[in-house]
Amino acid sequence: MGLDILQGIISIIIILGLAPLFAGLVNKQKAILTGRIGAPILQPFYELQRLFKKETINAVTSSILSRISPVLNLVTLIIAAAILPVGFWKPLISFNGDIILFAYILSLARFFQILAAMDIGSSFEGMGAAREATFALFAEPIFFFTIGSISIISGFTSLYDIYHSIRLDNISYEVFIVICSISVFMLAVTECSRMPVDDPNTHLELTMIHEVMILDNSGIDLFLYQYSSYVKLFIYAVLEISFFYPFSKQSYLLGILIFVTGCVALTFALGMVETITSRYKMKNIPQYLLFATAIGILNLLIYTFTN
Amino acid sequence: MNDLIDSDNVLFVAAFVIQFLAIAFLAIKNQRAAFFSSNIVLLVGLTLGLISTLSSAFFSSAGISSNNMFENWIRLDGLSTYFLFIIQLVAIPTTIYNFSYLRHYIEQKRPIKSFIIFYIMLLISTQILVMANQAIFFLVCWEVMSMSAYLAMILEKEKEEVQSGSFYYLVASHFLIFILYIMFFLLHQQTGSWFLSDYHLSFSAGVVVPIIFVLSFIGFGIKAGFMPFHFWLPQAHPIAPTVLSAFLSGVIIKMGIYGILRTFLFIKPVPEWCGWLLLVVSIISAVFGVWYALAQHDIKRLLAYHSVENIGIIGIGIGIGFIGSANNLPAVEVLGFGGALLHTLNHAIFKSLLFVGSGVVYQNLGTRNIELMGGLVHRAKYIAILFLIGSVAISGVPPFNGFISEFIIYTGFFKTANELKDYYPILMLMFVVGLAFVGGLAVACFTKVNSIMFLGSERKEVKHFHTSAYDYISLGIFALLCIVIGFYPQPFVRIVNKVITDGFVAGNFSPALVNIDWFYFTMIFSSIALGIFILYLAKIKVEKKYGRKISAAWGCGYDNITPRMQYTASSFADELNTIPKSVLVYHKEVKVSKNAFPLTSGFESHSKDFVDNKIVLPLIDFLKSLVAKIEFLSQTDIRYYIAFILIIITIYSLIAFLWV
Numbered sequence: 001m002g003l004d005i006l007q008g009i010i011s012i013i014i015i016l017g018l019a020p021l022f023a024g025l026v027n028k029q030k031a032i033l034t035g036r037i038g039a040p041i042l043q044p045f046y047e048l049q050r051l052f053k054k055e056t057i058n059a060v061t062s063s064i065l066s067r068i069s070p071v072l073n074l075v076t077l078i079i080a081a082a083i084l085p086v087g088f089w090k091p092l093i094s095f096n097g098d099i100i101l102f103a104y105i106l107s108l109a110r111f112f113q114i115l116a117a118m119d120i121g122s123s124f125e126g127m128g129a130a131r132e133a134t135f136a137l138f139a140e141p142i143f144f145f146t147i148g149s150i151s152i153i154s155g156f157t158s159l160y161d162i163y164h165s166i167r168l169d170n171i172s173y174e175v176f177i178v179i180c181s182i183s184v185f186m187l188a189v190t191e192c193s194r195m196p197v198d199d200p201n202t203h204l205e206l207t208m209i210h211e212v213m214i215l216d217n218s219g220i221d222l223f224l225y226q227y228s229s230y231v232k233l234f235i236y237a238v239l240e241i242s243f244f245y246p247f248s249k250q251s252y253l254l255g256i257l258i259f260v261t262g263c264v265a266l267t268f269a270l271g272m273v274e275t276i277t278s279r280y281k282m283k284n285i286p287q288y289l290l291f292a293t294a295i296g297i298l299n300l301l302i303y304t305f306t307n
Numbered sequence: 308m309n310d311l312i313d314s315d316n317v318l319f320v321a322a323f324v325i326q327f328l329a330i331a332f333l334a335i336k337n338q339r340a341a342f343f344s345s346n347i348v349l350l351v352g353l354t355l356g357l358i359s360t361l362s363s364a365f366f367s368s369a370g371i372s373s374n375n376m377f378e379n380w381i382r383l384d385g386l387s388t389y390f391l392f393i394i395q396l397v398a399i400p401t402t403i404y405n406f407s408y409l410r411h412y413i414e415q416k417r418p419i420k421s422f423i424i425f426y427i428m429l430l431i432s433t434q435i436l437v438m439a440n441q442a443i444f445f446l447v448c449w450e451v452m453s454m455s456a457y458l459a460m461i462l463e464k465e466k467e468e469v470q471s472g473s474f475y476y477l478v479a480s481h482f483l484i485f486i487l488y489i490m491f492f493l494l495h496q497q498t499g500s501w502f503l504s505d506y507h508l509s510f511s512a513g514v515v516v517p518i519i520f521v522l523s524f525i526g527f528g529i530k531a532g533f534m535p536f537h538f539w540l541p542q543a544h545p546i547a548p549t550v551l552s553a554f555l556s557g558v559i560i561k562m563g564i565y566g567i568l569r570t571f572l573f574i575k576p577v578p579e580w581c582g583w584l585l586l587v588v589s590i591i592s593a594v595f596g597v598w599y600a601l602a603q604h605d606i607k608r609l610l611a612y613h614s615v616e617n618i619g620i621i622g623i624g625i626g627i628g629f630i631g632s633a634n635n636l637p638a639v640e641v642l643g644f645g646g647a648l649l650h651t652l653n654h655a656i657f658k659s660l661l662f663v664g665s666g667v668v669y670q671n672l673g674t675r676n677i678e679l680m681g682g683l684v685h686r687a688k689y690i691a692i693l694f695l696i697g698s699v700a701i702s703g704v705p706p707f708n709g710f711i712s713e714f715i716i717y718t719g720f721f722k723t724a725n726e727l728k729d730y731y732p733i734l735m736l737m738f739v740v741g742l743a744f745v746g747g748l749a750v751a752c753f754t755k756v757n758s759i760m761f762l763g764s765e766r767k768e769v770k771h772f773h774t775s776a777y778d779y780i781s782l783g784i785f786a787l788l789c790i791v792i793g794f795y796p797q798p799f800v801r802i803v804n805k806v807i808t809d810g811f812v813a814g815n816f817s818p819a820l821v822n823i824d825w826f827y828f829t830m831i832f833s834s835i836a837l838g839i840f841i842l843y844l845a846k847i848k849v850e851k852k853y854g855r856k857i858s859a860a861w862g863c864g865y866d867n868i869t870p871r872m873q874y875t876a877s878s879f880a881d882e883l884n885t886i887p888k889s890v891l892v893y894h895k896e897v898k899v900s901k902n903a904f905p906l907t908s909g910f911e912s913h914s915k916d917f918v919d920n921k922i923v924l925p926l927i928d929f930l931k932s933l934v935a936k937i938e939f940l941s942q943t944d945i946r947y948y949i950a951f952i953l954i955i956i957t958i959y960s961l962i963a964f965l966w967v
Contacts, residue, residue, distance in 0.1 A: 052849070052853075053853055054853065055853055055854040055855065055856065056850050056853070056854070056855040056856075057855070057856055057857075057858050058855065058856075058857050058858070059857075059858065059859065059860035060857055060858070060859055060860070061682070061762075061763055061764045061860060062860075063684040063685065063688075063691075063762065064684075064688070065684070065762065067843075067846075068839065068843060070846075071839050071842040071843045071846055072839050074842065075835055075838040075839050075842060076835065078838065079831060079834070079835060079838075093827060093831060095824035095827045096718075096823070096824065097714060097717065097718050097721070097823065097824075098827075100714055100717045100718075101705065101714070101831070103743065104703070104704060104705050104710060104746070105705060107702075107704055107746065107747070107750055108699075108704045108705055108706075110750065111699065111702065111704050111750050111753075111754060114750075114754040114758070115695075115754055115757055115758055115762065118754065118757075118758030118759075118762050118763065118874070119758070119762045119763070120763070120860050121681075121682070121762065121763030121764050121860065121870070121873050122860045122861065122862065122868075122873070122874075123872060123873065123874050124861065124863075125874075126873065126874020126878070126879065127874065129754070129758070129874070129879070130874065130878065130879045130880075130881075130882060131882070133750065133751035133754055133755075133879070133883070134751070134882045134883050136747055136750070136751075137744065137747035137748060137750075137751060137883065138747075140743045140744065140746070140747045141740045141743055141744055143743075144736070144739050144740045144743045145736065145740055148736050148739055148740070149736060151721065152721065152724045152725075152732040152735065152736055153732070155725050157718070157721050215861055216860050216861050219850070219853060219854075219855070220846050220849045220850055220853070221846075224846070286886075293740075300732075300733060300736065301733065304730075304732070304733055
């Protein structure tokens with residue numbers, strides 16, 4: 001019991017500590033793939049440090065909401081991280097039905113981020129908030145279709161148990177899991193405002209979703225938002241890497257090795273996707289998301305009927 | 308009659324007597340004095356009622372006693388007690404809000420005594436309705452409830468919108484009571500009894516029981532507002548006085564849910580198609596209810612559509628319960644009905660909160676159009692926060708009560724998928740995703756409502772924002788209940804569990820509901836609250852060290868920004884509303900002037916109700932054209948009418964004669 005709690009706490013620290021590093025790795029990969037040298041891998045840490053020391057500016061029209069929202073964002077993500085199993089360790093919070101809590105905790109963060117954006121009373125933020133609300137609506141079903149279908153097949157409703165139930169003994173189940181991991185990847189791209197859906201690098205307001213929502217934030221507020229977005233990216237990365245759980249069961253060393261390789265491979269995949277695709281038109285994004293949902297539905301149907 | 312000597316019952320009866328007495332106080336000449344004294348007496352009566360309900364055997368001890376009174380005409384079983392508890396719990400803060408809401412009418416010297424009489428009648432008849440154990444008595448209470456709600460609704464009867472909106476309600480109420488007549492007639496004919504507690508029928512008995520089920524679903528479904536029958540809700544809610552809207556949406560439409568559950572107790576176990584019927588109708592209600600809400604600009608109409616959504620969620624829970632009942636799976640049954648019952652309580656709380664909140668804003672701004680609001684958080688910070696609590700709760704987002712009941716329903720889906728293999732997992736997953744989709748839409752809708760109403764800067768200048776202590780007390784009680792049920796759901800779950808033990812589950816009882824790890828919720832939600840508090844303090848400390856200043860928002864170098872340039876509700880929801888354009892009957896209009904100096908330009912969007920505009924109104928037109936064909940029979944001479952009556956009576960007598 002004591003060991004479980006210790007492991008749970010260590011997993012949270014791993015997620016919180018490594019999240020900016022992961023983001024730095026993605027940017028480095030992308031830079032190399034596009035033929036640039038790129039910023040150092042530790043760049044996100046430097047940027048966070050810089051933001052921390054900057055003056056905070058609040059808009060005249062803003063209220064207490066936009067001051068609380070950055071804090072709430074980070075706290076909810078920490079709770080989400082506490083539900084997530086890192087490797088084969090039992091997470092701090094694990095009970096029957098925690099996948100529902102996981103999805104809804106993230107939705108709480110979104111609720112307040114949209115409100116904080118609208119709090120500024122500027123059309124830029126409004127546009128971003130409306131887009132966030134629209135696309136989140138189509139992203140949520142992807143989570144429930146992929147993780148939910150594994151849950152329904154295995155009979156567990158806790159993230160830890162779900163990932164534990166993944167076995168590699170049946171070829172149709174293997175295919176099923178692989179396709180699920182593709183859906184999760186598409187979800188991660190959406191939720192973390194990465195390339196085909198959102199471009200984290202442009203600063204043209206009309207094209208952005210997440211960036212434009214935090215346009216008027218600075219100093220410690222921006223620090224919290226940026227850090228939260230790194231944590232969120234890493235949470236989805238861990239969600240993806242955990243599919244390799246069956247391989248890492250043998251020993252600690254192998255587990256760590258697979259975790260690290262998985263991270264690097266994922267940064268490579270994200271960098272690759274961002275290099276070879278361009279951002280979709282706004283009106284095509286729901287189609288992209290529905291495509292990911294359709295994969296989930298077809299996958300479950302095919303698996304059910306082949307068994 | 309021995310029961311009456313019981314001390315519990317003395318309090319119980321006294322509570323009702325005091326509530327009736329409240330009417331007598333209206334005899335006082337001075338309107339203000341009459342209103343205040345009667346409202347206080349009503350509050351005392353309601354509080355006593357709530358105390359006696361809570362102290363009854365049902366809530367206090369482990370056992371369940373069905374309390375029969377007045378020669379069996381009044382009967383309190385688990386379901387009745389639970390609904391009585393909901394009614395009284397919601398009625399108290401709503402009645403407190405009465406003090407604040409009706410003050411304006413008194414100041415304008417408008418007659419409100421009739422409104423108060425009907426409001427009191429409504430409260431009393433609703434409370435008696437859930438306890439009525441005699442079919443005719445039940446129908447009488449139902450009719451008194453419907454009619455007093457109608458008569459209270461037409462407080463501002465000189466307005467045209469009030470006349471048309473309340474007429475929708477009147478027609479819907481009358482239509483459904485006919486269906487209930489037929490249903491109870493069939494029940495009586497099958498069992499030979501007028502007492503609800505005697506009705507025990509089985510689906511194997513023949514074709515009558517399915518008819519009873521369908522009739523109850525239509526009849527009570529109109530009251531509850533399931534999707535094809537919802538059309539009266541968005542018409543009647545906006546025009547009713549806010550106090551009444553809150554009670555109507557919080558409690559009265561739940562009487563439909565009570566009716567459906569009561570019918571289930573007559574005819575359980577139900578076959579599986581009943582469950583599927585309810586699930587499909589409910590998921591449609593939930594998805595399109597919230598989607599319609601997203602397209603509205605009238606805050607009260609928007610909230611009315613959200614009632615349709617929440618009734619859908621409750622219906623989903625009942626549907627799972629029915630499927631559990633059909634397959635004899637107590638665990639599924641407990642989770643389904645448990646989620647439905649708890650969501651009934653939760654919706655009653657947060658919907659009343661939101662209606663009262665919208666009423667406070669309406670009193671000050673004189674408009675229900677959210678496009679004219681904005682920036683109210685700077686005027687009334689606490690109203691905004693209380694309204695926000697209700698919004699988070701209704702969106703089903705943790706840590707408030709809406710999440711708890713939705714969580715139970717989700718667990719019900721997963722349980723059904725586990726217990727019944729075969730094709731069930733896929734279907735259940737579809738419903739899980741449907742419910743998640745509804746959650747996402749609700750988030751979109753309530754972020755829209757909150758941000759347009761309360762955030763940003765004022766679109767229409769507010770000279771003075773008046774709030775009274777009654778507003779805060781009323782909203783505060785509701786918000787506190789939202790928080791308590793969210794953070795500490797165990798006692799409420801236990802109550803719901805007890806209701807289900809009392810007659811819902813046929814086989815062995817399953818502890819599925821109490822076995823959910825509720826402890827984790829308390830822990831997680833408290834740590835979120837604590838974490839926010841600590842981090843916020845730390846953030847303020849950092850801000851102190853490195854500085855913080857207030858400055859204008861980024862405007863791309865343009866510094867002549869007006870409140871009208873803010874993002875509006877129409878534009879916020881436009882992208883989402885365009886998707887089901889034809890269902891929402893969604894029109895948008897972009898006005899651009901072609902002049903060299905464009906002066907007038909704008910954007911407008913409207914949504915009309917599909918059922919109302921494509922089904923109900925054409926049907927009425929069709930009936931009108933039919934009636935027009937026999938218009939020549941309409942004569943001014945009364946003797947013609949007497950002749951018609953005689954002819955009809957003769958025909959009826961002949962039929963009756965031949966029948967015998």
